[in-house]
Amino acid sequence: MEYSIQKEVQSIKRIQRFGGAVLGIYILLMIVALLFEKMLLIPLMWTIAVFLIFMGHKQYRLLRYVSTHSKSLQWLKVEYADTWISAMLMGTFMTTLLTTESLGFGIGLLFGIWGLTENHRKRFIERQLKKHDPHAPTYEELMERMS
Numbered sequence: 001m002e003y004s005i006q007k008e009v010q011s012i013k014r015i016q017r018f019g020g021a022v023l024g025i026y027i028l029l030m031i032v033a034l035l036f037e038k039m040l041l042i043p044l045m046w047t048i049a050v051f052l053i054f055m056g057h058k059q060y061r062l063l064r065y066v067s068t069h070s071k072s073l074q075w076l077k078v079e080y081a082d083t084w085i086s087a088m089l090m091g092t093f094m095t096t097l098l099t100t101e102s103l104g105f106g107i108g109l110l111f112g113i114w115g116l117t118e119n120h121r122k123r124f125i126e127r128q129l130k131k132h133d134p135h136a137p138t139y140e141e142l143m144e145r146m147s
Contacts, residue, residue: 052087086114
């Protein structure tokens with residue numbers, strides 16, 4: 001099991017190593033899309049949404065190894081579902097905003113409310129995880145410890 005955790009951490013660290021370069025390319029592509037063709041923002045946002053889902057899955061897999069209580073596993077799944085919903089709302093918002101503006105504004109309002117309540121949801125999920133599995137490390141603690 002220790003080998004699996006170490007393998008997951010190495011995979012995440014490898015992805016994070018290229019974060020700065022990818023962010024620079026993303027900003028450059030965003031500027032180009034805004035200047036020349038706004039419809040290029042749609043695949044760009046969906047790429048970011050898929051990446052968010054991918055990293056949420058990596059986080060879920062890593063924390064699942066150290067979780068000992070079944071209720072904490074359920075809360076990890078809720079946290080992963082929260083990541084999915086956030087990513088889908090972001091991609092859907094950009095798509096509908098550029099194609100059907102009136103519907104896009106409605107989804108944008110939903111996306112905005114979802115974003116405003118993110119801190120509350122995150123704290124609530126962390127409290128539930130600590131309640132059911134008080135000795136389990138957080139994602140950041142685990143990444144720091146395994147580095």
